[in-house]
Amino acid sequence: MAFTNEQLERYSRHIILKEVGAKGQKKLLNAKVLIIGAGGLGSPVALYLAAAGVGTIGIADADDVDLSNLQRQVIHTTKDVGTPKVESAKKTMEKINPDVKVITYHTFVTSENILDLIKDYDFVIDGTDNFPAKFLINDACVMAKKPFSHAGIIRFQGQLMTYVPGKGPCYRCVFRNPPPKDAVPTCKQAGVIGAMGGIIGSLQAMEAIKYILGQGDLLTGYLLTYDALKMEFRKVKLPSNTDNCPICGKHPTITKLIDYEQAECDGVHL
């Protein structure tokens, strides 16, 4: 596949990087990334992956754009209120970069459909806002041997980690089970600073891009936390012993996917 003149210009700041080059840009154009959730985290991920020329981007979300989303979900505009988030996201991504094929899934991700959704993708982004979805994505990605980026945001705080099969702990190694329903406040109850989605979502996009390029160190085996009020990032080393994990361990006790009770809560265990 040869680049067109337009592509050479569009991706010139990538191609000039020794870690990317023409070869890396081709890897990006051939890559397939699935973003689950077109909200506060999914918006910046989708914008940066589309701009970077990730050739196929899937985006899954069951919701419509709500006026209260626009304070942080920057892929949607005021005009999009009331339309499906996946359609609004696709429209913006195609405007940014016509090289990108956007595939929309206007549906809730459940134990019934997740393995089918992730099977054709190279990397998965968890941009969801609730624990049942986060555990479901983890377990499905472990079972299907798919790398993924986990993240969560609430108030002035965010966190992320990256799972790569065989390379380090999964989300369940660290956070064994979802917290009890209603034990953790939701973004709706607790609030979240809009820029937090931009910061943490951009870091997720960076992890996906590095994974595709095969460059640098990923957040495997580490949890990165960000406290915006203290302006403090902490990279916490996670235990490397995954043997006893109920999903990725030597003797998994979880052998089928679980739909936990859906509590609208956020994904930060802080």
Ligand SMILES: [Zn+2]
């Ligand atoms: Zn595990």
